[in-house]
Amino acid sequence: MRQRRAExxxxxxxxxxxxxxxxxxxxxxxxxxxxxxxSLEGSSTRVAGRLTAQRRHGKATxxxxxxxxxxxxxxxxxxxVGEKKYGQVAELxxxxxxxxxxxxxxxxxxxxxxxxxxxxxxxxxxxxxxEKWHGLRDIEIRYRRRYLDLIANEEARRVFQxxxxxxxxxxxxxxxxxxxxxxxxMMQSVAGGALARPFITHHNALDxxxxxxxxxxxxxxxxxxxxxxxxxxxxxxxxxxxVSTQHNPEYTLLExxxxxxxxxxxxxxxxxxxxRAAEEVLGRLKLTYGGKEVDLTPPWRRVPMVEAIVxxxxxxxxxxxxxxxxRRACQRLGLPAAAEMRLSTMxxxxxxxxxxxxxxxxxxxxxxxxxxxxxxxxxxxxxxLAERFEPFAGGMELGNAFSELNDxxxxxxxxxxxxRSRLAGDEEAHPMDEDFLLALEYGMPPTGGLGIGIDRLVxxxxxxxxxxxxxxxxxMRPHPK
RNA sequence: GAGCCGUUAGCUCAGUUGGCAGAGCACCGGACUUUUAAUCCGGGUGUCCUGGGUUCGAAUCCCAGACGGCUCACCA
Numbered sequence: 180m181r182q183r184r185a186e187x188x189x190x191x192x193x194x195x196x197x198x199x200x201x202x203x204x205x206x207x208x209x210x211x212x213x214x215x216x217x218s219l220e221g222s223s224t225r226v227a228g229r230l231t232a233q234r235r236h237g238k239a240t241x242x243x244x245x246x247x248x249x250x251x252x253x254x255x256x257x258x259x260v261g262e263k264k265y266g267q268v269a270e271l272x273x274x275x276x277x278x279x280x281x282x283x284x285x286x287x288x289x290x291x292x293x294x295x296x297x298x299x300x301x302x303x304x305x306x307x308x309x310e311k312w313h314g315l316r317d318i319e320i321r322y323r324r325r326y327l328d329l330i331a332n333e334e335a336r337r338v339f340q341x342x343x344x345x346x347x348x349x350x351x352x353x354x355x356x357x358x359x360x361x362x363x364x365m366m367q368s369v370a371g372g373a374l375a376r377p378f379i380t381h382h383n384a385l386d387x388x389x390x391x392x393x394x395x396x397x398x399x400x401x402x403x404x405x406x407x408x409x410x411x412x413x414x415x416x417x418x419x420x421x422v423s424t425q426h427n428p429e430y431t432l433l434e435x436x437x438x439x440x441x442x443x444x445x446x447x448x449x450x451x452x453x454x455r456a457a458e459e460v461l462g463r464l465k466l467t468y469g470g471k472e473v474d475l476t477p478p479w480r481r482v483p484m485v486e487a488i489v490x491x492x493x494x495x496x497x498x499x500x501x502x503x504x505x506r507r508a509c510q511r512l513g514l515p516a517a518a519e520m521r522l523s524t525m526x527x528x529x530x531x532x533x534x535x536x537x538x539x540x541x542x543x544x545x546x547x548x549x550x551x552x553x554x555x556x557x558x559x560x561x562x563x564l565a566e567r568f569e570p571f572a573g574g575m576e577l578g579n580a581f582s583e584l585n586d587x588x589x590x591x592x593x594x595x596x597x598x599r600s601r602l603a604g605d606e607e608a609h610p611m612d613e614d615f616l617l618a619l620e621y622g623m624p625p626t627g628g629l630g631i632g633i634d635r636l637v638x639x640x641x642x643x644x645x646x647x648x649x650x651x652x653x654x655m656r657p658h659p660k
Numbered sequence: 661g662a663g664c665c666g667u668u669a670g671c672u673c674a675g676u677u678g679g680c681a682g683a684g685c686a687c688c689g690g691a692c693u694u695u696u697a698a699u700c701c702g703g704g705u706g707u708c709c710u711g712g713g714u715u716c717g718a719a720u721c722c723c724a725g726a727c728g729g730c731u732c733a734c735c736a
Contacts, residue, residue: 181705232697234695234699236692236694236695236698237691238692239694240695241695241696243696272686286694288695290696292694307670307671307686308671308686309670309671309672310670310684310685311671311685311686312684312685312697313671313672313685314671314672315671315672316671316672317667317672318728319667319727319728320671323728331671373735375736376734376735418736420735420736421733421735423734424730424731426735569736575736578736579736607734630736631736632736656727656728
């Protein structure tokens with residue numbers, strides 16, 4: 180670092196400021212040259228990128244140049260670039276940004292190489308890049324200084340290419356099905372649409388507190404009322420909750436709403452959309468997550484929540500129908516069973532602990548308790564259960580969907596019920612939203628809605644065990660190391 | 661929020677019973693015109709996470725704290 184600063188000062192004194200360049204015309208990316216070697220051999224190309232390794236042999240020097248596509252070998256020879264320029268080759272450091280013009284050739288060992296006729300230092304690296312053989316392992320530096328992770332680790336680059344590909348695939352899919360992509364407010368005076376604690380901020384000019392959104396649901400449904408009929412939004416939502424391998428305070432949520440569709444239709448949409456993203460981005464439907472096989476081929480299994488519990492946990496069906504029995508079951512299983520806990524909460528806890536981790540192949544768990552689904556329409560023949568499903572795969576919950584509750588009076592009762600929970604101390608209970616109720620009173624068609632956690636979907640498709648591996652800049656406690 | 665583990669050179673990591681701070685890569689000097697973890701010769705560049713304590717002496721033992729990882733709890 181000290182030496183590199185001195186070198187930089189020397190270059191500047193010589194009138195060769197390495198930060199003066201504003202552009203460089205390049206003709207090919209590294210992998211384009213490798214892929215089209217047969218047609219490019221012998222012709223001149225211009226490449227640019229970061230030097231990641233150098234092998235000096237006196238009057239010849241090999242170097243690896245990394246660009247967004249991959250790496251290509253450069254060859255500088257004394258009689259190729261001339262004596263004056265070859266002297267500058269010795270000044271190059273690993274990490275420097277270099278542009279080179281030269282002839283495409285193959286070396287004795289068969290390596291596709293650009294034999295430089297000329298080159299230019301486009302930017303100086305004052306700090307050396309991470310070690311070339313072991314790469315960058317320190318997980319904290321990988322998250323805090325993602326650029327180093329991207330320079331050093333091929334796998335990190337791949338993960339974010341997959342992420343971009345998945346989002347692109349989903350957009351195309353929904354666009355083809357006639358969905359309109361929209362943007363709704365991130366700052367809201369009532370943060371609804373999910374059961375979570377919001378971040379609060381303040382608008383100075385209006386002198387009002389605002390919440391960062393925890394979901395896009397209630398605004399997208401307003402658009403359904405407005406006749407948009409098929410809408411979606413892919414956007415960041417913010418939840419003031421704990422951080423874990425599956426939770427980041429801000430994460431990317433896809434929500435889609437389709438008028439005149441029920442939750443069965445949304446299941447078809449979900450499995451088709453995810454399978455297509457996997458097919459387009461990975462080229463396959465069968466993958467491995469955490470060492471386990473996952474087959475995304477539709478149709479996915481549909482299992483009512485209660486059946487899934489009976490099937491996977493040591494619980495009898497009758498234990499899921501009365502508060503007394505469920506409490507005893509929770510005690511037996513070592514789960515919280517406080518006297519004020521409601522049946523639906525206890526059933527949900529049993530599910531989360533004993534069933535979810537076992538849902539490796541994609542599965543739709545259907546028919547959640549209405550009591551924990553304040554925005555979902557209840558089954559007409561069993562008001563205790565909602566027309567709701569959650570997709571699971573790789574032991575992860577990937578989303579949440581239902582036939583949307585469109586009865587404004589019933590919605591008001593649900594909100595009032597939530598308000599009672601809130602008064603009882605449940606900070607995640609859904610807040611009353613009069614403006615949303617007003618919209619429902621104008622009439623919302625029967626509608627199916629879906630939310631998918633994009634980060635978790637990308638985790639599944641990239642075999643990532645932590646959500647931080649699929650978010651470029653995950654939330655970290657500030658601590659410049 | 662709780663438990664366990666981790667933090668040593670730019671990077672990857674050793675460091676024995678408490679006794680001069682180490683290796684590889686990178687870097688600096690030298691040799692070398694087809695290497696690819698180039699090779700060969702020479703050179704160690706450090707707030708051992710921070711602050712206390714014990715001790716003749718602490719990277720090492722004790723206490724407190726910071727940051728991170730994993731697991732658990734709440735959430736998607």
